[in-house]
Amino acid sequence: MNAILKSMAAVSVALTITTSALAQETTINFGIISTESQQNLKTTWDPLLSDMKTKTGLDVKAFFASDYAGVIEAMRFNKVQVAWYGNKSAMEAVDRAEGEVFVQSVPKNGEPGYWSVVIVPKDSKIQTIDDVLKCDQSINFGLGDPNSTSGYLVPMTFVFGARGIDPKKCFKNVTNANHETNAMAVANKQVDAAANNTENMALIKQNKPDAFANIREIWRSPLIPSDPIVWRKDLPDATKTKIRDFFMTYGTDKSTGDVAAEKKVLEGLKWAPFRASTDKQLLPIRVMELSKSIAQAQADATLSADAKSAKIKTLTEQKTKFEAELAAASKT
Secondary structure, three states: OOHHHHHHHHHHHHHHHHHHHHHHHHEEEEEEOOOHHHHHHHHHHHHHHHHHHHHHHOOEEEEEOOOOOHHHHHHOOOOOOOOOHHHHHHHHHHHHHOEEEEEEEEEEOOOOOEEEEEEEEEEOOOOOOHHHOOOOOOOEEEEEOOOHHHHHHHHHHHHHHOOOOOOHHHEEEEEEEOOOHHHHHHHHHOOOOOEEEEEHHHHHHHHHHHHHOOEEEEEEEOEEOOOOOEEEOOOHHHHHHHHHHHHHOOOOOOOOOOOOHHHHHHHHHOOOEEEEHHHHHHHHHHHHHHHHHHHHHHOOOOHHHHHHHHHHHHHHHHHHHHHHHHHHHHOO
């Protein structure tokens, strides 16, 4: 009898382990970075994730965090298996969270990317980016999340780093917030200027036209690659195939669903159908990150001359390496 009970117990444990393993393989927590309020993000993302669940047979669940780092860390600890990131946060996920870019979003107008912008209240006396950078500590400025490409990395590189300016020393006050919060702060004159991007401006124009009417753009960046979708590299191959097939056919003539309805879902996200991508799309962002770091090192008064020279040399070598990879990638 004891032998039978032990055998039954072993079977029970095996079934529990098997069931747990299957659940782990078929449940996908999908991370969504906090560019807007969670409610707005749920409204636009839920239809896509619902279709993903239906088409792949995977149990797809949305994962929201209060900042970009929350999604990165969740992927790092395998609490999130797939996520929508900006390029800067995707770079962090690739470097620190076993992430890998596999597809890329496409703006609905077919552009290859989007732009970071600096915005001010419509009736502001500020007319140009030079007016913002007078650095007399009279301006309240809104930066994005530190892991945001368009809200933080790009303005830090092309607006501040290029001029050797530390925002904290330049402005009366510097705050960090998501795109929607920064846009509304400008519209309501709670800050004098803020970083944002053209994609979020399109959403503000659609969802909050009165606020949009109170905003004026004064600076626009070079083109930024469109946002990637990233998965954990250790997902089972069969699961990856299901996920890749879903994204690569969604809203196209290869879809097995209602193509018109799928295109409407994508339109809500301001996107056209997805295209394949790889980690190589992050190379321009790596170059930007290193350019920003070099500028910061050059302006760092706490470093000795030798330490500063050594740090800049190392960063420049890394930048040169990525620039070469970027040049090679652009030829393929």
